[in-house]
Each structure stands twice: as structure tokens, then as C-alpha cells.
Amino acid sequence: MNRQVTGVADEKSVTSFRSDGGTGETRHRPWLKAAVLLAFLLATVGAGAFWWRSHSAPPIHYVTMPVTRGEVARAVTATGTVNPELTVIVGSYVSGVIQQLFCDYNTQVKAGQICAKIDPRPYQMTVNQAQAALDVAKAQLEKDKANLVYAKLTLDRTTALARRDFSTQDAADSAKNAYDQAQAQIGLDQATIEQREAELEAAQVNLGYTDITSPVEGTVVSRNVTQGQTVAASFQTPTLFLIATDLTKMQVDTNVSESDVGAVAEGNKATFTVDAFPSRVFEGTVTQLRQSPQSVQNVITFDAVVSVDNRDLSLKPGMTASARVVTERRSDVLRVPNQALRYLPGGIVPEGGTAATQAPTAGSGQALLWVLRDGRPAAVTVKVGLDDDSNTEIVEGDLHPGDLVIVGED
Known part of the structure; x- marks a missing residue:
């Protein structure tokens, strides 16, 4: 009963809702x-x-670098080789077998010190032969001197007899001729003796050359022979040793290209590095600019000699050096990075001109810089001076140390 009533009521409610x-x-x-x-x-x-x-357009982010004071140095780069200032080649004037060696690499030698010895026996025999020939010539001279005395006595005797008619004139003339020949023989003997003395001296010199001596005081940097080796000096003097006179004074023989040689002069300061000490910078001075050109694969270079102090013996002969020769230097000048002179923002027209006309003009000394001021780029016309690979000197212009010049955009 209740369920039905409820069901009817619900139906009415639904009907009422639908009707409304x-x-x-x-x-x-x-x-x-x-x-x-x-x-x-x-x-x-x-x-x-x-x-x-x-x-x-997205917002522009400018890359800036500060204006600074410092040094601007223009330089020429070149490569070269480290060498001793004076290297002496010690060779052999005579041929023979190396009998003994007294010097080796890095040996400290004095002038006149024997470094090697060639077998002297063949040259000693030549000396002995020359000495014997000299002795024969001297003996011949003594013999001919005695003959001259006899010829003089014969001449005097024959001349006296001829005056008294006890001898013929022909006999006197014959005695005179014998005497003259005896005198001439004396002169010939003396000349022969001088010749034999010269031959003996030459043989002694060659014997002396069997001792290979150092002509200077220094250090042996190269030895090209061994004991028992045969050296032949018939056509060319063989190199036995290389001796550096003073390893505390070295030089760098740099190869400067012909396009840069006009800026290099004696007295220029130079710096260089070697592979053995990559973090160390050596300092030197250009002491010689040689006039002799060197051609390698049709590339002309000139030898600029850079002298350097090597008291600590760090530099070794033959090292490869990368040199930088300073040709012009300005100290304590206002300078800006070179990138700033190449930067020109697109779409910004400076006051009184166009972006194209405000660009730097080569050779005029005038250039345009963009400086970030109050967050906006401002064009500044400057006069430039010396430049190097990194910075350019500012001679005139509204710039001050600490100003931020624009070098690019992010």
C-alpha cells in the first residue's frame, strides 16, 4: 500500500517536473x-x-667588451731554428784510419786540444824520406865545396904557369872553366837543400795533421767518426766534429717572408717559444737581417737573426722556435678590441648618415664604434692609430676607459 502511494507520488513529481x-x-x-x-x-x-x-622581433642582447688602457704592439711572426752563435767545423786535411778518439758529445774542449788521431805511420815514413833526402843534399854540398877548393887551387897554379909560359893558355882556360862550374855547383846544392827542407816541412805538416785538434774553446755538439773508421780527404774535407764556442749565447735564425721583411730592422725586440718549454717565453733582439734570400718552393724568405741569452743552457742547438718580432710598439694608450671596429648593427642609422656611409673607411684613420650607453647602442666616430692582432689604438674620440663597446649580438 505504501509502496504504491510512493510510486504514484514519484510519478507525479516527475510529471510535474516535466510539465515545468x-x-x-x-x-x-x-x-x-x-x-x-x-x-x-x-x-x-x-x-x-x-x-x-x-x-x-625578439629583444637584442649585445655582446660588449670594455675600453682599456695598455700596450699595442705590431709584430711579425716567423719560424726558425736555435743555433749557437759560432759553430766551428773540425775536419781532416789528410786521409787515413782513425786510430784514437779523445772527444765525444758534450765534451768541453780547449783550443789546441787533441780530439782524434789518424794513424801517423805513413806520414812518418814520408818525413823520414824527406829528412834523408835533405841529408843527401847537404852531403853533396860539402863534397862540392871541397871540389871548389881544389878547382881554385888548380886555377891559381895554371894561371901562374901560363904567365911564365910553362903552361898553355888553353890549360889556364880549362882550369878557369872547372872553377866556375864548381862555384855554380855550390849554388845548385844550396837550392837543392832548400827544396829538400821544404819537402821535409810539408811532410812534417801532414804528419801534424794526423792529430785532429780543436781550433777553439767550446763544447762538442756533434761527432761524425768512430775509432777505426777511414777518412778520405782527397776531394772534400770530411767533417769529424762540430764545436760550439759558447752555448750560453744562442741565436734564432728565423725565416721572415718577403712581404714582412720591410718592417723588420736591427734592434727590434723579439719573443719566441720552443716546443720543449711551451709555457716559457724567451726574449731576444734582432742583431742581423741578412741580405741573402732563400727560396723554398718558390717562396722567398730572409734570415733575421735573433740573439738570446742562454745562461741556464735551456736552449739546445737545433730546437724549432716560433718567433714574434715586434716592429712597432705603443705603451699606455687607449685601445679597443678589433672586433668592435668590424661590428655594425643592422637597421640602425646613425644621426646624419646611413649605416653604409658610417662604416670604417680603410686608410682614412676614421672609424665608427658602437658604445652601449643607457642600454642602447650609440655611434661614436673615432680616429684609430696602431693596431695589432687583438687591439687597436684610439687616438681621438669620445671614449674613456671602462666604456662598453659592442662587438656582437646574441
């Missing part, structure tokens, strides 16, 4: 329209914002 449904729809429909309209507006605003962001 028109009034319910009318009451909720304006809110639905407002929601749709709001969603449409939000989508439109979002699309517009997306379009504006995608088509608007």
Missing part, C-alpha cells in the same frame, strides 16, 4: 551562452597573443 520543464530550460540557457562566449574570447585572445609573439 520548459521553464527550467529557459532559466539555464543564458549561462551556457555566456560560457561559450567567454571560451571564444579567451581562444581569440590566445591566438592573437601567439600571433603577436611569433611575428614580433
Whole structure:
């Protein structure tokens, strides 16, 4: 009973709701329209914002570097080889077998010290032969002197007899001829003796050359022979040793290209590095610019000699050096990075001209810099001076140390 009543009541309620449904729809429909309209507006605003962001220019971030004071140095780079200032080649004047060696690499030698000895026996025999020939010539002289005395006595005797008519004139003339020949023989003997003395002296000199001696005081940097080796000096003097006179004074023989040689002069300061000490910079001075050109694969270079102090013996002969010769230097000048002179922002037209006309003009000394002031780029016309690979000197212009010059954009 209760269930039926309830069921009827529910049905009525539903029927009542349905009968009033028109009034319910009318009451909720304006809110639905407002929601749709709001969603449409939000989508439109979002699309517009997306379009504006995608088509608007992004903000420019400038890369800057400060204006500084310091040194600007123009330099010429070259490669070269480290060598002793004076290297003496010790060779052999005579041929023979190396009998003994007294010097080796790094041996400290004095002038006149024997470094090697060639077998002297063949040359000693030549000396002995020359000495014997000299002795024969001297003995011949003594013999001919005695003959001259006898010829003089014969001449005097024959002449006296001829005056008294005890001898013929022909006999007197014959005695005179014998005497003259005896005198001439004495002169010939003396000349022969001088010749034999010269031959003996030459043989003794060659014997002396079997002792290979150092002509200077220094250090042996190269030895090209071994004991028992045969050296032949018939056509060319063989090199036995290389001796450096003083390893505390070295030089770098740099190869300067012909396009840079005009800027290099004696007295220029130079720096260089070697592979053995990559973090150490050696300092030297150009002491000689040799006029003799060197051609390697049709490339002409000139030898600029850089002298350097090597008291600690760090530099070794033959090291490869990368040198930098300073040809011009300015100290304590206002300078800017070279990138700043090449920068020109697109679309910015300086006051009184165009971007193209305000660009630096080669050879005029005038250039345009962009300085960041109050967050905006400002064009500054300057007069430039000396430049190197990194910085350029500013001679005139509205710039001060600490100003930020623009070198690029992010």
C-alpha cells in the first residue's frame, strides 16, 4: 500500500517536473551562452597573443667588451731554428784510419786540444824520406865545396904557369872553366837543400795533421767518426766534429717572408717559444737581417737573426722556435678590441648618415664604434692609430676607459 502511494507520488513529481520543464530550460540557457562566449574570447585572445609573439622581433642582447688602457704592439711572426752563435767545423786535411778518439758529445774542449788521431805511420815514413833526402843534399854540398877548393887551387897554379909560359893558355882556360862550374855547383846544392827542407816541412805538416785538434774553446755538439773508421780527404774535407764556442749565447735564425721583411730592422725586440718549454717565453733582439734570400718552393724568405741569452743552457742547438718580432710598439694608450671596429648593427642609422656611409673607411684613420650607453647602442666616430692582432689604438674620440663597446649580438 505504501509502496504504491510512493510510486504514484514519484510519478507525479516527475510529471510535474516535466510539465515545468520548459521553464527550467529557459532559466539555464543564458549561462551556457555566456560560457561559450567567454571560451571564444579567451581562444581569440590566445591566438592573437601567439600571433603577436611569433611575428614580433625578439629583444637584442649585445655582446660588449670594455675600453682599456695598455700596450699595442705590431709584430711579425716567423719560424726558425736555435743555433749557437759560432759553430766551428773540425775536419781532416789528410786521409787515413782513425786510430784514437779523445772527444765525444758534450765534451768541453780547449783550443789546441787533441780530439782524434789518424794513424801517423805513413806520414812518418814520408818525413823520414824527406829528412834523408835533405841529408843527401847537404852531403853533396860539402863534397862540392871541397871540389871548389881544389878547382881554385888548380886555377891559381895554371894561371901562374901560363904567365911564365910553362903552361898553355888553353890549360889556364880549362882550369878557369872547372872553377866556375864548381862555384855554380855550390849554388845548385844550396837550392837543392832548400827544396829538400821544404819537402821535409810539408811532410812534417801532414804528419801534424794526423792529430785532429780543436781550433777553439767550446763544447762538442756533434761527432761524425768512430775509432777505426777511414777518412778520405782527397776531394772534400770530411767533417769529424762540430764545436760550439759558447752555448750560453744562442741565436734564432728565423725565416721572415718577403712581404714582412720591410718592417723588420736591427734592434727590434723579439719573443719566441720552443716546443720543449711551451709555457716559457724567451726574449731576444734582432742583431742581423741578412741580405741573402732563400727560396723554398718558390717562396722567398730572409734570415733575421735573433740573439738570446742562454745562461741556464735551456736552449739546445737545433730546437724549432716560433718567433714574434715586434716592429712597432705603443705603451699606455687607449685601445679597443678589433672586433668592435668590424661590428655594425643592422637597421640602425646613425644621426646624419646611413649605416653604409658610417662604416670604417680603410686608410682614412676614421672609424665608427658602437658604445652601449643607457642600454642602447650609440655611434661614436673615432680616429684609430696602431693596431695589432687583438687591439687597436684610439687616438681621438669620445671614449674613456671602462666604456662598453659592442662587438656582437646574441
